[in-house]
Amino acid sequence: xxxxxxxxxxxxxxxxxxxxxxxxxxxxxxxxxxxxxxxxxxxxxxxxxxxxxxxxxxxxxxxxxxxxxxxxxxxxxxxxxxxxxxxxxxxxxxxxxxxxxxxxxxxxxxxxxxxxxxxxxxxxxxxxxxxxxxxxxxxxxxxxxxxxxxxxxxxxxxxxxxxxxxxxxxxxxxxxxxxxxxxxxxxxxxxxxxxxxxxxxxxxxxxxxxxxxxxxxxxxxxxxxxxxxxxxxxxxxxxxxxxxxxxxxxxxxxxxxxxxxxxxxxxxxxxxxxxxxxxxxxxxxxxxxxxxxxxxxxxxxxxxxxxxxxxxxxxxxxxxxxxxxxxxxxxxxxxxxxxxxxxxxxxxxxxxxxxxxxxxxxxxxxxxxxxxxxxxxxxxxxxxxxxxxxxxxxxxxxxxxxxxxxxxxxxxxxxxxxxxxxxxxxxxxxxxxxxxxxxxxxxxxxxxxxxxxxxxxxxxxxxxxxxxxxxxxxxxxxxxxxxxxxxxxxxxxxxxxxxxxxxxxxxxxxxxxxxxxxxxxxxxxxxxxxxxxxxxxxxxxxxxxxxx
Ligand code: TPW
Numbered sequence: 001x002x003x004x005x006x007x008x009x010x011x012x013x014x015x016x017x018x019x020x021x022x023x024x025x026x027x028x029x030x031x032x033x034x035x036x037x038x039x040x041x042x043x044x045x046x047x048x049x050x051x052x053x054x055x056x057x058x059x060x061x062x063x064x065x066x067x068x069x070x071x072x073x074x075x076x077x078x079x080x081x082x083x084x085x086x087x088x089x090x091x092x093x094x095x096x097x098x099x100x101x102x103x104x105x106x107x108x109x110x111x112x113x114x115x116x117x118x119x120x121x122x123x124x125x126x127x128x129x130x131x132x133x134x135x136x137x138x139x140x141x142x143x144x145x146x147x148x149x150x151x152x153x154x155x156x157x158x159x160x161x162x163x164x165x166x167x168x169x170x171x172x173x174x175x176x177x178x179x180x181x182x183x184x185x186x187x188x189x190x191x192x193x194x195x196x197x198x199x200x201x202x203x204x205x206x207x208x209x210x211x212x213x214x215x216x217x218x219x220x221x222x223x224x225x226x227x228x229x230x231x232x233x234x235x236x237x238x239x240x241x242x243x244x245x246x247x248x249x250x251x252x253x254x255x256x257x258x259x260x261x262x263x264x265x266x267x268x269x270x271x272x273x274x275x276x277x278x279x280x281x282x283x284x285x286x287x288x289x290x291x292x293x294x295x296x297x298x299x300x301x302x303x304x305x306x307x308x309x310x311x312x313x314x315x316x317x318x319x320x321x322x323x324x325x326x327x328x329x330x331x332x333x334x335x336x337x338x339x340x341x342x343x344x345x346x347x348x349x350x351x352x353x354x355x356x357x358x359x360x361x362x363x364x365x366x367x368x369x370x371x372x373x374x375x376x377x378x379x380x381x382x383x384x385x386x387x388x389x390x391x392x393x394x395x396x397x398x399x400x401x402x403x404x405x406x407x408x409x410x411x412x413x414x415x416x417x418x419x420x421x422x423x424x425x426x427x428x429x430x431x432x433x434x435x436x437x438x439x440x441x442x443x444x445x446x447x448x449x450x451x452x453x454x455x456x457x458x459x460x461x462x463x464x465x466x467x468x469x470x471x472x473x474x475x476x477x478x479x480x481x482x483x484x485x486x487x488x489x490x491x492x493x494x495x496x497x498x499x500x501x502x503x504x505x506x507x508x509x510x511x512x513x514x515x516x517x518x519x520x521x522x523x524x525x526x527x528x529x530x531x532x533x534x535x536x537x538x539x540x541x542x543x544x545x546x547x548x
Contacts (some may be wrong), residue, residue, distance in 0.1 A: 024071020
């Protein structure tokens with residue numbers, strides 16, 4: 001076995017199932033080992049941000065490791081934004097970057113793709129990964145790799161592995177099995193006991209599930225826990241889609257004053273909120289009323305638990321959920337059942353399309369053709385998706401980068417074999433839409449709905465007076481054929497329904513549905529979100545609102 005094979009086998013043993021990448025000379029030897037060893041399949045894409053997004057999505061959809069392999073400098077630095085997203089949203093993405101051979105710098109020349117020093121890239125990645133290793137000694141490599149992969153899994157965050165090109169084919173032994181960290185089971189048991197007492201003492205306890213529940217593969221166990229404790233369940237905004245694969249009754253997604261009033265009332269009137277794996281970010285809680293005191297919540301995140309002024313350090317969420325289950329009685333109470341949303345009747349006529357028509361049409365199509373996992377970009381498509389029935393759902397809602405949707409849809413299909421439904425605005429589509437050209441080669445056939453309002457609509461909503469948010473009409477459906485897919489451009493509700501039906505019923509090629517909308521069309525949720533954020537950032541608005 002050589003270093004490259006040892007790394008690949010360790011990745012597979014730790015749960016990785018595929019690699020996304022773009023080669024370059026510093027990583028060619030490793031790509032050769034990937035191809036020849038066939039330990040993990042390799043999917044090449046066109047631009048490194050998409051490589052990172054797709055690998056991140058594969059990690060998220062499978063609650064496991066994702067892998068992105070790129071060349072030194074030009075490749076790895078191109079991927080920084082995607083890795084930053086994975087870091088911020090807690091996705092265990094393994095970044096493997098090729099690098100100059102150990103002796104290449106000896107000639108005294110600066111090397112191509114080198115920025116400042118040969119260590120610059122590693123230092124940049126130190127900010128956006130939880131562990132960094134350089135494999136420069138084949139004897140030490142197995143231990144280093146074991147440690148790095150273990151950190152990615154334990155923290156659910158990216159790690160950076162730098163692999164100099166002259167190391168790849170050196171003989172190497174296999175990576176040792178991971179030895180679990182020591183934990184204080186007594187402390188975990190006691191913490192679980194206190195959580196259960198607080199929940200039992202409350203009149204209106206509510207469980208809010210967040211991204212960590214999915215990242216750590218805990219959905220079935222958390223659904224069981226919620227049923228045993230008869231806890232009403234909501235998801236955080238970032239956690240939308242969590243528990244969708246279980247039979248838990250999820251009441252909806254919390255989005256403060258921008259969200260559904262019944263869900264907001266449930267959360268805001270609760271006398272004991274239980275935030276399980278919820279990131280405390282402005283996107284999750286920025287639109288909550290000041291009366292929502294998060295310090296009073298029981299909050300499990302980042303390996304510790306806080307409640308009132310108490311902190312329990314070193315409480316891994318997986319062990320905590322198991323301890324909670326161990327202390328609750330099986331079958332004592334059960335709130336189960338699928339989330340039922342009343343659908344208002346869909347109008348299929350020749351009226352222009354608004355965002356709400358898109359969510360209605362997708363709900364109807366999913367009822368007729370079956371559910372698909374959804375990958376959403378940011379922009380109004382994300383707020384439009386709040387009206388889509390609870391389904392497996394990935395998006396970049398906290399870090400809010402753009403261009404995640406299309407590559408995430410590709411990552412989902414590579415990871416699961418299931419075609420995905422992608423929701424994306426025209427601005428975000430301009431960033432990574434080209435990646436659809438890779439579908440044919442890899443056998444993917446996502447359905448991509450482009451919400452085309454000829455501009456950066458969300459920014460327009462915040463600042464309507466500026467014309468720089470106008471993008472013009474690019475006629476995206478026309479490029480579908482040359483990229484190997486089917487394209488449809490729709491302007492009425494009737495055409496939208498037919499196009500979605502057609503897309504669901506055809507297989508084998510990607511389906512691009514370009515939905516033309518008025519430039520100022522906004523979903524009701526985004527409209528409320530913009531008002532809430534403006535009130536937050538503009539005291540004058542707040543005063544006007546208070547006196548209104
Ligand atoms: C990588 C800033 C946030 S929302 C937005 C921008 C430019 C407009 C999105 O336009 P789109 O959707 O996709 O047409 P919609 O519904 O608003 O019309 N660069 C990056 N990430 C972010 N978040 C921005 C800029 C931004």
